[in-house]
Amino acid sequence: MKQLQCISIDKLIKPYITILLLILSFTSCATSEKEKLDSEISNEIDNYLTRAMELHNIPGLALAVIEEDDVVYESYFGQASLEDGSLVDDKTMFRIFSATKLITTTGVFQLIENGQLGLEDKISKYLSDLPVAWQQVKIKNLLSHSSGIPDIIRYESTLSDKELMEKLSMDKMQFQTGTQFSYNQTNYWLLGQIIEQISGKTFDDYIIGNQFDNNSNGVLFSSNSQENIPNRATRYLYSGKNKKFVKGTNNNGRRGHSGNGLNITLNKFMEWDSKLKLNQLLGEKAKSDMWSPFDFKQDFKYQKDNFLHGWHNYHVNGLDSYGFSGGNLAAYRIFPKSNTTIILLSNGSQIEAYDIIVNDVARMVMPELKTKDLTLEEDVMELILDEQYDLALAGFQKLKEENPSSQFDNLKLNINGIGNSYSWNGEPEKAFKVFKMNAEANPNWWIAVAGLAEMQEVKKDTIQALKNYQWALLLNEKNEYGYNDVLKSKINQLKQQ
Secondary structure, eight states: OOOOOOOOHHHHHHHHHHHHHHHHHHHHHHHHHHHHHHHHHHHHHHHHHHHHHHHHTOSEEEEEEEETTEEEEEEEEEBSOTTTOOBOOTTOEEEOGGGHHHHHHHHHHHHHHTTSOOTTOBGGGTOOSOOGGGTTOBHHHHHTTOSOOOOGGGSOTTSOHHHHHHHHHHSOOSSOTTSOOOOOHHHHHHHHHHHHHHHSSOHHHHHHHHHSTTOOTTEEEOOBTTSOOTTBOOOEEEETTTTEEEEOOOBOTGGGHHHHOEEEEHHHHHHHHHHHHTTSSSOHHHHHHHTSOOOOSSOHHHHHHTBOSSOEEEEETTEEEEEEEETTTEEEEEETTTTEEEEEEESOOSSOOHHHHHHHHHHHHOHHHHTTOOOOHHHHHHHHHTTOHHHHHHHHHHHHHHOTTOOOHHHHHHHHHHHHHHHHTTOHHHHHHHHHHHHHHOTTOHHHHHHHHHHHHHTTOHHHHHHHHHHHHHHOTTOGGGTHHHHHHHHHHHHTO
16 A cells, blocks of 8 residues: 655645636736727727817717627717806716607507507507598507608697697698608607506606606706706707807707607716616517518608618618617617617717717727728718818718618718808809719719709809709609709709800
8 A cells, every 4th residue: 555645735726826827817918908909999989089079060079889788988078068168078968859769769669568559559549639631640650750640840839739739630641651751740749648648647757767767867858958957068050151159949848858858968878778788678579679670662762771660770881770860969879789889969060970970980899890991981071171072082982882781861961061061151163072072972862963063053064054953853753852843943044045
C-alpha cells in the first residue's frame, strides 16, 4: 500500500486561480472594448447631431437610442426656450403632435386584447347620432385612415363638438370607406370618444392609467401650444419672411388630445418603450396585428409603403422599423429584429429633419448597418447647401441603391424646400440647380419635375418648361394638393407664347 502524499492547498487551488484570473481578464477586456465602442458611437452621434442642428436650424433636441433595455445613447442639446434661454434637459417635456397617435392606437389595441373592442366593429356600435354615410365605418378604418370621413382640420377649433358634428354631417365622404388612404384628424377624435365610451374614463385618464401606471410625472395631455406648462419646450415655427423663429399658436383643444396632444419627457417615453418591448402594454399577437399592413383596395402607393393600423412601416437599408412622427419635430421608431428603438424630440426646425436624423442614427448604431459605410441622408443635404450638386446627386443615387424599398419622401421634400427658399429669396440660379438635381434624382416625382419647370419658365426656357409641366401633370395622377389645375393653366399659358 502506497503512502499518502501531503499536497498543499496552494497547489490544489493554483490552477483554478489562474483560470479565474484569465476569465476576469477576458471580461475586463470585453467590458473595456464595449465601453470604448459605446464612447466612439456616442461621440459620433454627438458630432452628427451638432451638425444636423446647425444645418436644419433646430433650437432644442433630445435623442435616445435603446437596445433591448440598455440605453446606449441619451443626450440633450440646445434651448427649450429662446426667450428665457432655458436649456433642454431630462425634465423637458415636448409636445409630440401626431406621434400621439401611437399611444392612442396602443390604447385601442389594449381594449381589443381585453375583448372589449374589435377591429371589425362598426363605430356606430359605440357612437350614436352619426351621419348615415358613416354607419359602415369600422374601427380598422379609423386606425388606418381609410374611413373616408371628412377631416375636422378644415373647421375652427372653437366650435363645440355638437356644432362640429353638424358641419361634418353636411360634408360628403372623401371616398368609399376602405379603398384609399387619407390622413385625417377626425379618425382619432372618434377613437378617443370610443375609448371614453368603453372605459368610462376620460381619454387622458385611460391612457395615463393603462400606459403610464397612473404616474403623470413627465407626461400630460394638452393640444394648446400657448398654454403655460412648466418644463415644456416652446414649439417654434420658422418664418422665412422674417428669417426667425416665432412661437407656435396651434390649439386643437381637448378634441386634439387623442390625435396630437401628448406632451412627454424623453425619459418617460423611454419607460413607455421598455414596457412595449417587454409586452407589458400589449402581447405579441396584439402587436403583430397592430403592425400588420392595411389592405387599401385602390391606393397602391400606401399598400407598397405599408401603412399599418395607426403606425407606419419605415425601411432603412432593408430593415423594417415601425413608428410615426409628429409636428415635423418628433419621431418614435422601433426596429423589432434587433429590438432597437430611436426616439427623437425637438421643438422646431427651419427644414424638416426628424426622419433624416432617425434614419442616419440607425445607420450609425445598428450592428447590421454601421459596418457597411452607408450613405447618410444628412450628407446629401449638406452637399446641396454647399452647392456641390453633382456630388449630392451621386449621394442620393447611392442612397437609393442602398435602400431599394425606401421612398425618401422627407428628403425629397426637404430638397424641394431648399429650392423654394432660394426662389423666394431672389436667387433663381441657385433654385434652378437645386430643382434640377432633385428632378434628376427623382424623375418620376411630379413635385420635383414641376419645380424644375417653374425655374425653367423663370429662365425663359419655354420649350423645356412646357415639356416638364406636361410630364408633371401626367405623373400627378391623383391630383395631389389639387395642383393639376395650376399645371394645366401653366401649360396653356406657355402654349400661347
